Amino acid sequence: MKILITGGHLTPALAFIDFVNKNHSEDKIIFLGRTHTQNKSKQESREEQETLKKGVQFISFKSIKLSKNNLFEKLKAVPILISSTLKSVIIIGRNKPDIFVSFGGYLAVPVMFASWIMRVPIITHEQTRTAGIANKLISKFADKIAVSYKDSLKYFPIDRTFVTGNLIRKNILDVNNIRPKWIEKKLKNPIIYITGGSQGSEIINHTVSQVVKSLTKDWTVIHQCGNSTKSRNYKKELTQIKDNLPMSNRNNYYIKEWLDEEELSWAYSNAKIIVSRAGANTTEEIALRGIPSVLIPLPFSHNDEQLKNAQALSNKSQAILLEQKFLNPKTLLESIELINKYNRKFSRNLEMFSKSINSETKLYSMVKKVAIKNA
Structure with missing residues (x-):
């Protein structure tokens, strides 16, 4: 079976690729992805690097983000969407996939239209507790829709979801417990892992820069800041701040644009506290690893999906929710102090976190059945 994938939500797509590679190596996967997260910012995407590591064919592809309310943006998107759909038709004609599996995101929309035109069956997976703009549209053409949470069922056709x-x-x-090479010595202080998500977060980076001198007195801070953009180089800016710290503090601050899977596994295995955005996969990974966290949801995520993810944990005292409108150096330090003080309580509560069972097997089974039915 030849599977065409796009990964607006990259990490579940990577998890699916891992499952297929391990259990169905006879299948072939083709990944259509971005070389940059946003065309304007020119921030490098990790899609090509991460998929090529897994032995997957990567095809660079561009489209345009869909606007929900702006009529001018909608009209501007039409010719680009048509062009992207025609390019998708050519890619599908050359590669002849048996099925298209979408993990949401604007890139999947023209590929969905092309798949429908070329009579390639379509499955889409919704990662969040709501429904993304792209997936709402894709669901109208999809043979089957897979969702992560029961909360999402109401957004899609019940007979196909x-x-x-x-x-x-x-x-x-x-x-x-194998330390990354960039940590040369055994660490004495407890670890805080700070992440703004795969693209980084300007406001989290800025707030951390204001408190890092205080934090690094008692903590080892590992800070994933995101790749540079056309206008900002987060790592360079934070390194300048690091260089002005006292030597003892400086040695407790590690700045990384990105952590690969092995490095992230190490961070999760050793961190006492995590400060993070509240994407669906990040929050579930943190919860499954049982790490108390301060969650700062992206305030303009679609349908407040990140707020809902954070609330799912904070309402059960499994994390602290710190909304971005209240984020400042004082509230960040207070939240870290609070979660450290009650660390054992939060850890015990996280033992009750409900884990998804055999998700990859269920999705693959759906993919296989739909592909065979449409062969």
Whole structure:
């Protein structure tokens, strides 16, 4: 079976690829992805690097983000969407996939239209507790829709929608005590891992820069800041701040644009506290690893999906929710102090976190059945 994939939500796509590679190596996967997360910012995407590591064919592809309300943006998108759809038709004609599996995102829309035109069956997976703009549209043409949570069922046609659960990379959940090469010595202080998500977060980076001198007195701070953009180089800016710290503090601050799966597994295995955005996969990974966290949801995520993810944990005292409108150096330090003080309580509560069971198997089974039915 030849599977064409796009991964607006990259990490569940990578988890699915891992499952197929391990259990169905006779299948071939083709990944259509971005070389840049946003065309304007020119921030490098990790899709090509991460998929090529897994032995997957990567095809660079561009489209345009869909606007929900702006009529001018909608009109501007039409010719680009038509062009992207025609390019998708050519790609599908050359590669002849048996099925198209979407993990949401604007890139999947023209590929969906092309798949429908070329009579290639379509399955889409919704990662979040709501429904993305792209997936709402894709669901009208999809043979089947898979969702991570029961909360999402109401957004899609009930007769074609099934709960598979969220797809989590298995090696992320493995205990890993092999230090990354960039940490040259054994660490004495407890670790805080700070991340703004795969693209980084300007406001989290800025707030951390204001408190890092205080934090690094008692903590080792590992800060994933995101790749540079056309206008900002987060790592360079933070390194300048690091260089002005006292030597003892400086040695407790590690700045990384990105952590690969092995490095992230190590961070999860050794961090006492995590400060993070609240994407669906990140929150589930943190919860499954049982790490108390301060979650700062992206305030303009579609349908407040990140807020809902954070609330799912904070309402059960499994994490602290710190909304971005209240984020400042004082509230960040207070939240870290609070979660450290009650660390054992939060850890115990996280033992009750409900885990998705056999999500990859369920999704693959759906993919296989639909592909065979349409062969």
